[in-house]
Amino acid sequence: MTQPVPTPHYPRRSTRQIHVGKVAVGGDAPISVQSMTITKTADVEGTLQQIYALAAAGCDIVRCTCNEIEAAEGLAQIVPRSPIPIIADIHHQYKMALAALEAGVHGLRLNPGNIRKPDHIKAVASEARDRGVPIRIGVNGGSLDPSLYEKHGGLTADAMVESAQMEMRYFEEVGFDLIKISVKASNVPLMVEAYRKLSAVTDHPLHLGVTEAGPLPGGLLKATAGIATLLLEGIGDTIRYSLTADPVEEARAGRQLLESLGLRERKNVDLIACPSCGRAEIDVIDVAKRAQDAFADKQLPLQIAVMGCVVNGPGEAREADLGIAAGNKRGHLFVKGRNVAVVPESEMVDALVDWANYIHEHGVDAALQRVDTTIAEREAARDRSALLDEQGADANRSSEKIVEIRKTVDG
Numbered sequence: 305m306t307q308p309v310p311t312p313h314y315p316r317r318s319t320r321q322i323h324v325g326k327v328a329v330g331g332d333a334p335i336s337v338q339s340m341t342i343t344k345t346a347d348v349e350g351t352l353q354q355i356y357a358l359a360a361a362g363c364d365i366v367r368c369t370c371n372e373i374e375a376a377e378g379l380a381q382i383v384p385r386s387p388i389p390i391i392a393d394i395h396h397q398y399k400m401a402l403a404a405l406e407a408g409v410h411g412l413r414l415n416p417g418n419i420r421k422p423d424h425i426k427a428v429a430s431e432a433r434d435r436g437v438p439i440r441i442g443v444n445g446g447s448l449d450p451s452l453y454e455k456h457g458g459l460t461a462d463a464m465v466e467s468a469q470m471e472m473r474y475f476e477e478v479g480f481d482l483i484k485i486s487v488k489a490s491n492v493p494l495m496v497e498a499y500r501k502l503s504a505v506t507d508h509p510l511h512l513g514v515t516e517a518g519p520l521p522g523g524l525l526k527a528t529a530g531i532a533t534l535l536l537e538g539i540g541d542t543i544r545y546s547l548t549a550d551p552v553e554e555a556r557a558g559r560q561l562l563e564s565l566g567l568r569e570r571k572n573v574d575l576i577a578c579p580s581c582g583r584a585e586i587d588v589i590d591v592a593k594r595a596q597d598a599f600a601d602k603q604l605p606l607q608i609a610v611m612g613c614v615v616n617g618p619g620e621a622r623e624a625d626l627g628i629a630a631g632n633k634r635g636h637l638f639v640k641g642r643n644v645a646v647v648p649e650s651e652m653v654d655a656l657v658d659w660a661n662y663i664h665e666h667g668v669d670a671a672l673q674r675v676d677t678t679i680a681e682r683e684a685a686r687d688r689s690a691l692l693d694e695q696g697a698d699a700n701r702s703s704e705k706i707v708e709i710r711k712t713v714d715g
């Protein structure tokens with residue numbers, strides 16, 4: 305009998321809720337995924353194209369730089385046509401923040417490390433208050449105010465938290481509290497410590513990220529290490545992977561992390577695959593990659609398995625909604641661990657797509673009724689036993705190798 309998969313529950317730290325356009329952030333709102341465009345914001349069509357691609361990949365909120373007047377003008381045209389809320393990223397020039405608000409953006413991101421004049425900060429906060437537009441205080445370890453750097457003897461978690469608190473005080477002075485905060489650093493332990501300290505002193509929603517995480521795959525690992533650690537402690541209301549890659553990768557990664565932690569409902573295929581071993585009957589890496597490509601743009605909330613052999617595959621992936629395992633040049637399709645069909649090896653990926661669409665439309669029970677499973681079960685049993693006869697239980701020839709090793713050492 306299969307055991308039910310436990311539903312994860314990580315007690316979430318309670319935060320106030322704000323709205324970035326139509327997206328709620330904080331409180332009991334789902335944790336949202338953010339990314340940032342890498343086009344020139346003045347290039348309206350190019351930027352919108354990227355925003356649509358990001359939204360399709362699971363991005364909830366997108367940030368665009370607003371570094372010049374042309375960018376602000378671009379935002380005025382992008383905002384009404386964007387499928388998701390737009391946040392303007394502001395560095396150094398507070399007037400660009402005012403211009404972005406005029407353009408109708410749904411949020412601002414200010415870096416306290418490079419907009420330091422209290423009057424400028426308050427002017428932006430007052431305007432945002434009047435328009436009901438939230439602001440993220442985006443402290444960045446790499447651009448910390450030099451006075452804080454000096455006071456704390458370098459870049460520390462306390463220095464980053466103090467930077468955020470200073471900015472918050474300016475906002476409070478003008479009665480503005482639609483605030484979201486981030487204290488990003490490229491050093492994972494530092495970033496984790498800074499967010500922990502920040503979450504202990506404020507109930508404003510927090511935006512998580514490991515800044516300048518870098519190219520794949522190292523960047524993904526660093527960002528995941530920092531973001532997942534905090535999410536599992538209940539800290540974080542919105543996240544961004546800062547990768548040196550196509551921003552669509554950032555959105556996909558963010559979405560997949562939340563889905564894999566059970567913090568967002570599954571929207572896309574969760575592709576699982578065995579790591580392959582001496583028993584594999586196919587090039588598992590190649591078939592899994594082709595399956596990944598085939599499902600990349602499909603919104604099918606299913607877990608789908610690619611397994612290298614029919615000996616262990618269907619059993620090991622019995623919790624998957626659908627899977628395929630190779631054996632004797634054939635692909636054995638299984639639904640919830642039960643064999644349903646046999647296809648030629650060359651048609652494995654196409655068969656997966658066909659059955660995935662069927663399950664999505666009609667459900668698992670209907671898929672099991674779709675065909676006479678006894679034929680598929682008999683064929684799978686036959687191929688399984690043929691493989692066991694041919695390879696034995698020790699497909700990696702470990703016992704044989706051990707005998708050889710002993711001979712080498714003893715001889």
Ligand code: SF4
Binds near residue numbers: 578580584585612
């Ligand atoms: S035993 Fe089969 S399913 Fe398991 S890793 Fe090896 S090839 Fe993959």
